[in-house]
Amino acid sequence: MKKMILASTSTIYGGTYLSYLLPRLKVHFKGVKQLLFIPYARPSGISYEAYSSIVKTTFSTINIDVKGIHEFENPKKAIENAEAIFTGGGNTFELVNQLYKNDVLSTLKEVIEAGTPYLGTSAGSNICGVNMMNTNDMPIVYPPSFTTLGCIPFNINAHYIDSVKSSKHMGETRETRIKEFHVFNNIPVLGLREGSWLSVNADKIILEGQYTATLFQQNKEAIELESGVVVVV
Numbered sequence: 498m499k500k501m502i503l504a505s506t507s508t509i510y511g512g513t514y515l516s517y518l519l520p521r522l523k524v525h526f527k528g529v530k531q532l533l534f535i536p537y538a539r540p541s542g543i544s545y546e547a548y549s550s551i552v553k554t555t556f557s558t559i560n561i562d563v564k565g566i567h568e569f570e571n572p573k574k575a576i577e578n579a580e581a582i583f584t585g586g587g588n589t590f591e592l593v594n595q596l597y598k599n600d601v602l603s604t605l606k607e608v609i610e611a612g613t614p615y616l617g618t619s620a621g622s623n624i625c626g627v628n629m630m631n632t633n634d635m636p637i638v639y640p641p642s643f644t645t646l647g648c649i650p651f652n653i654n655a656h657y658i659d660s661v662k663s664s665k666h667m668g669e670t671r672e673t674r675i676k677e678f679h680v681f682n683n684i685p686v687l688g689l690r691e692g693s694w695l696s697v698n699a700d701k702i703i704l705e706g707q708y709t710a711t712l713f714q715q716n717k718e719a720i721e722l723e724s725g726v727v728v729v730v
Contacts (some may be wrong), residue, residue, distance in 0.1 A: 533563075597641045
């Protein structure tokens with residue numbers, strides 16, 4: 498029975514790391530003493546140790562200890578034995594590359610499906626979709642496959658932003674990129690704005706947070722979903 502929080506971002510404007518989510522995480526991780534952190538995405542190229550230190554400091558405020566997966570000799574066993582798991586944001590290509598390299602992708606899916614509480618932010622949320630093809634990241638490495646966990650029946654576009662009509666920027670909008678994806682793929686995509694997240698309990702997926710989310714489906718008009726609704730595709 499899945500128990501997941503999939504957030505668009507770890508940090509909202511004006512806030513500190515995970516501060517806007519901490520009240521929700523206290524409930525989500527109730528009873529958890531130690532959290533397994535997966536730092537493979539390495540935002541800005543920081544080390545696993547530096548990334549884990551940030552997470553440890555934050556979770557200490559709600560009395561949860563954190564240990565990075567890189568601290569374990571056997572990462573697969575670390576996932577299998579974890580009380581709870583958090584995969585942080587950064588570069589999705591490198592995150593997926595390391596999950597394959599360490600042969601833990603299927604193990605991670607198994608424990609999530611079995612009910613190990615999971616938190617993902619940004620790239621850590623992207624990997625919970627059918628594949629990683631709606632990430633915003635540059636392909637700095639080449640993972641063996643774009644196939645990811647498939648714990649939810651659609652893809653997430655994290656940090657989703659709307660086009661600004663007054664902008665003079667001539668590049669493609671996020672909506673345009675997703676429409677291009679749907680020329681060749683029929684997987685639904687949820688544009689998840691910063692400050693919002695998905696709460697997954699078993700097969701029920703609820704949009705939570707301050708903002709709406711935009712659901713894109715092949716050959717259909719985009720739908721704006723209000724916070725609090727069940728996401729159905």
